[in-house]
Amino acid sequence: MSGTTGLAIEAVDVLRAAERIRGVAVRTPLLEFTPLNERTGRRTLVKFEGAQHTGSFKFRGAYNRLSQLTDAQRDAGVVAWSSGNHAQGVAAAARLLGISATIVMPSDAPTVKVESTRAYGAEIVTYDRFLESREEIALSLASSRGAVLVPSFDDPDIIAGQGTVGLEIRQQTDELGVEIGDVLVCCGGGGLVAGIATAVKHAKPSARIYSVEPEAFDDTARSLASGRRERVDPAARSICDALLAPSPGELTFPINRRLLTAGLRVNDDQVLAAMRFAFQNLKLVVEPGGAVALAAALADAVSTGSGTIIVVVSGANVDPHIYRRSLGDRP
Amino acid sequence: MSGTTGLAIEAVDVLRAAERIRGVAVRTPLLEFTPLNERTGRRTLVKFEGAQHTGSFKFRGAYNRLSQLTDAQRDAGVVAWSSGNHAQGVAAAARLLGISATIVMPSDAPTVKVESTRAYGAEIVTYDRFLESREEIALSLASSRGAVLVPSFDDPDIIAGQGTVGLEIRQQTDELGVEIGDVLVCCGGGGLVAGIATAVKHAKPSARIYSVEPEAFDDTARSLASGRRERVDPAARSICDALLAPSPGELTFPINRRLLTAGLRVNDDQVLAAMRFAFQNLKLVVEPGGAVALAAALADAVSTGSGTIIVVVSGANVDPHIYRRSLGDRP
Numbered sequence: 274m275s276g277t278t279g280l281a282i283e284a285v286d287v288l289r290a291a292e293r294i295r296g297v298a299v300r301t302p303l304l305e306f307t308p309l310n311e312r313t314g315r316r317t318l319v320k321f322e323g324a325q326h327t328g329s330f331k332f333r334g335a336y337n338r339l340s341q342l343t344d345a346q347r348d349a350g351v352v353a354w355s356s357g358n359h360a361q362g363v364a365a366a367a368r369l370l371g372i373s374a375t376i377v378m379p380s381d382a383p384t385v386k387v388e389s390t391r392a393y394g395a396e397i398v399t400y401d402r403f404l405e406s407r408e409e410i411a412l413s414l415a416s417s418r419g420a421v422l423v424p425s426f427d428d429p430d431i432i433a434g435q436g437t438v439g440l441e442i443r444q445q446t447d448e449l450g451v452e453i454g455d456v457l458v459c460c461g462g463g464g465l466v467a468g469i470a471t472a473v474k475h476a477k478p479s480a481r482i483y484s485v486e487p488e489a490f491d492d493t494a495r496s497l498a499s500g501r502r503e504r505v506d507p508a509a510r511s512i513c514d515a516l517l518a519p520s521p522g523e524l525t526f527p528i529n530r531r532l533l534t535a536g537l538r539v540n541d542d543q544v545l546a547a548m549r550f551a552f553q554n555l556k557l558v559v560e561p562g563g564a565v566a567l568a569a570a571l572a573d574a575v576s577t578g579s580g581t582i583i584v585v586v587s588g589a590n591v592d593p594h595i596y597r598r599s600l601g602d603r604p
Numbered sequence: 605m606s607g608t609t610g611l612a613i614e615a616v617d618v619l620r621a622a623e624r625i626r627g628v629a630v631r632t633p634l635l636e637f638t639p640l641n642e643r644t645g646r647r648t649l650v651k652f653e654g655a656q657h658t659g660s661f662k663f664r665g666a667y668n669r670l671s672q673l674t675d676a677q678r679d680a681g682v683v684a685w686s687s688g689n690h691a692q693g694v695a696a697a698a699r700l701l702g703i704s705a706t707i708v709m710p711s712d713a714p715t716v717k718v719e720s721t722r723a724y725g726a727e728i729v730t731y732d733r734f735l736e737s738r739e740e741i742a743l744s745l746a747s748s749r750g751a752v753l754v755p756s757f758d759d760p761d762i763i764a765g766q767g768t769v770g771l772e773i774r775q776q777t778d779e780l781g782v783e784i785g786d787v788l789v790c791c792g793g794g795g796l797v798a799g800i801a802t803a804v805k806h807a808k809p810s811a812r813i814y815s816v817e818p819e820a821f822d823d824t825a826r827s828l829a830s831g832r833r834e835r836v837d838p839a840a841r842s843i844c845d846a847l848l849a850p851s852p853g854e855l856t857f858p859i860n861r862r863l864l865t866a867g868l869r870v871n872d873d874q875v876l877a878a879m880r881f882a883f884q885n886l887k888l889v890v891e892p893g894g895a896v897a898l899a900a901a902l903a904d905a906v907s908t909g910s911g912t913i914i915v916v917v918s919g920a921n922v923d924p925h926i927y928r929r930s931l932g933d934r935p
Contacts, residue, residue: 302633304655323887324635385884552927553716556654556920558887589887593931596883600924 280531281429281524284475287436287468290337294437297369298333299325301438303445303583308554313570317582318451320442321557323589327389329515329563330438330465330587331355331362331425337434338423339366347372351423352415354378354407356514357386358562358588359425364393375420377411383514383560383592426464427522436468442583443476453480454580457566459587460484460493460536462518463525469585470532481534481578485565487511487541493529494536496521512541512595515562515588539568547571548599551586561595563588611862612760612855615806618767618799621668625768628700629664630656632769634776634914639885644901648913649782651773652888654920658720660846660894661769661796661918662686662693662756668765669754670697678703682754683746685709685738687845688717689893689919690756695724706751708742714845714891714923757795758853767799773914774807784811785911788897790918791815791824791867793849794856800916801863812865812909816896818842818872824860825867827852843872843926846893846919870899878902879930882917892926894919 301324309317322330339351350373353363360376367374374395378387379402391397400410415422424431439456446453456473458466463484470482484493489509496503504520511517521529539547544561547568551559559567566584569575575582632655640648653661670682681704684694691707698705705726709718710733722728731741746753755762770787777784787804789797794815801813815824820840827834835851842848852860870878875892878899882890890898897915900906906913 299636302635302655304633305630306655307657321887324633324637326638328887549924552889552924556652556659556889558883558889593880593883597928597931600928 280528282433282436282471282528284471286429286433287440287472290430290433291437291440293340294333294336294434297336298437300441301325303442306555313582314576315582316451317570317584319555320438320583320585322438322585322587323557323559323563327358327361327365328588328590329358329362330435331358332365333437334431334434334464335359335362335423336366336369338428338430339363339370339372341430342372342421346421350374350418350420352411352420353423353425354411355425356517357382357390358515358590360390360395361386361393361590363423364390364395368394375414377407377414383590385592386590389590426462426518427524429524432464432468432525434468435465436472438465438585439469439472442469443473446581452580453477454582455575455578456480456482456583456585457485457569457575458482458585459516459562459565460486461516461562462522463493463529464522465587466533467525467528471528474532482532483534483537483569483575484529485537485539485569487513487516487544487565488538490516491536491538492519493521494538496526497530497533497536500530502526512544513562513565515560516565537569537574539565539572543568543572545599548596549601552600557586558589558591558596559586560588560591611859613764613767613802613859615802617760617764618771618803621761621764622768622771624671625664625667625765628667629768631772632656634773637886644913645907646913647782648901648915650886651769651914651916653769653916653918654888654890654894658689658692658696659919659921660689660693661766662689663696664768665762665765665795666690666693666754667697667700669759669761670694670701670703672761673703673752677752681705681749681751683742683751684754684756685742686756687848688713688721689846689921691721691726692717692724692921694754695721695726699725706745708738708745714921716923717921720921757793757849758855760855763795763799763856765799766796767803769796769916770800770803773800774804777912783911784808784914786906786909787811787813787914787916788816788868788900788906789813789916790847790893790896791817792847792893793853794824794860795853796918797864798856798859802859805863813863814865814868814900814906815860816868816870816900818844818847818875818896819869821847822867822869823850824852825869827857828861828864828867831861833857843875844893844896846891847896868900868905870896870903874899874903876930879927880932883931888917889920889922889927890917891919891922
């Protein structure tokens with residue numbers, strides 16, 4: 274706990290994270306596109322985390338966490354589990370800091386994510402997402418090696434690191450003289466949206482922050498409505514490989530419950546359409562999980578709001594065959 | 605002619621163009637990517653004109669030209685010919701300024717470019733690129749309507765407008781504290797590279813500016829070598845629909861002859877590989893003609909240079925079937 278709110282992080286923790294990642298992480302661009310403004314009917318700005326190291330925001334939290342390890346912890350190495358973006362973030366941060374990393378990844382993770390994680394020098398252990406427990410495998414590995422386990426969202430330093438996205442949104446909208454209205458952020462375990470909400474609401478209490486989830490993985494939306502941490506159906510499926518967390522985090526949910534306006538949902542067809550929209554009109558490559566916030570904006574999910582819409586495009590690591598599918602069969 | 609150099613434009617003309625497009629055109633981002641740095645072995649920055657209005661740099665020159673028309677000229681409208689990017693640039697600038705635009709486009713222009721030009725409200729007249737003369741059709745249209753013809757590159761205001769890309773590169777590298785080494789720029793008629801060279805060389809005389817062309821359309825490279833304006837073989841073909849100009853411009857060539865270090869060439873396979881590299885590593889959509897400078901960088905075309913490499917990715921308007929081809933058949 275930090276400070277007096279009883280929440281896992283406060284705005285000052287995001288500021289400290291920003292100091293740690295300064296000059297290491299990319300300050301990603303906040304971009305504007307006429308076709309998107311015309312489609313939403315309001316000024317809409319896109320925070321493009323595909324331009325971050327490793328192609329997603331996950332590098333921020335991973336570097337914030339790993340840079341604070343003691344020498345003894347660095348020597349023992351780190352272990353993480355991830356479908357791919359946290360894997361790459363941890364692997365890249367570990368390489369920069371000279372730490373050995375072992376990542377537990379599902380056997381059906383996107384090829385691009387597995388290859389990239391390996392290219393950053395991490396050791397990869399695969400498991401069957403439907404039969405085995407990644408937690409058990411990772412805990413056993415960490416325990417046998419004395420290694421530090423690096424959670425993908427339920428950790429104060431991870432949440433604060435992801436929150437630097439929100440800090441940059443504040444700075445960049447200030448530079449543009451823009452008033453933040455609605456902020457749309459993808460949500461798996463809720464670390465990114467919790468971090469962004471912490472940073473944005475601290476300075477702009479009137480901003481409305483929304484989590485966006487695949488409709489079969491709407492645990493945060495249902496939890497926000499019920500007030501307790503709901504779980505997804507184990508049989509649920511989605512094209513959004515990055516957003517398959519089974520329930521809101523123990524640390525992220527109290528933050529999101531306090532700071533979010535509501536949870537939004539999009540379906541896989543809307544996600545594919547958003548990827549195609551980004552190809553045609555934004556000229557940005559977007560992965561399925563990175564496209565949910567854009568999909569919500571295109572579906573007029575916040576059409577009753579006012580002020581500028583901020584769409585966080587959180588990642589861009591997508592296998593070509595999925596991307597080709599988003600482009601369709603027509604010329 | 606402008607000033608004392610005998611060239612069509614000087615650096616001050618680019619400054620004036622920058623004043624005209626300020627707040628109207630996008631100040632596009634200058635981006636850095638670890639995988640590209642590692643591939644070239646030098647710090648490499650990407651100027652991404654896909655983020656410009658209409659998805660290419662062409663809006664800059666078009667707006668600079670059209671914003672200077674007299675009221676009578678605005679009332680009579682404008683005519684242009686273009687394979688698609690200049691078409692969209694003129695159409696979008698004309699719409700903003702309340703001017704009617706007629707664009708002569710080849711019947712085999714990319715669908716995305718034709719549809720977008722029409723969406724900006726322009727009238728489109730198509731012609732057969734191998735049988736008809738676009739110049740004759742456009743001149744006849746302009747003459748019968750009393751309309752102003754807006755050339756795609758051989759015009760001082762067009763060149764100066766495109767040169768604002770170079771001015772932004774100067775400003776953005778100054779902000780980063782970066783010394784410009786080699787600048788790689790695509791080349792059709794040579795307007796973009798002439799404008800960029802004018803802006804960059806004025807402040808950084810030691811910078812080396814290279815044009816990059818499809819190998820079958822290497823008229824500028826051969827002209828720079830021979831000292832006179834060479835022509836391409838009429839039977840030449842390339843996937844780079846934006847770079848099919850038959851010879852260097854009357855106004856652009858003297859600038860490029862004075863300011864460029866050399867002309868580089870890439871083939872269609874290198875272009876497709878560069879598009880795929882951008883998908884995987886830069887997360888940016890790039891059209892074939894927009895990828896030639898990146899292709900040259902990936903081919904180590906300037907490996908003997910020093911300082912930072914600037915790669916201008918000039919456009920991103922590509923039909924899905926061509927893009928799918930660049931991604932290949934593998935997962």
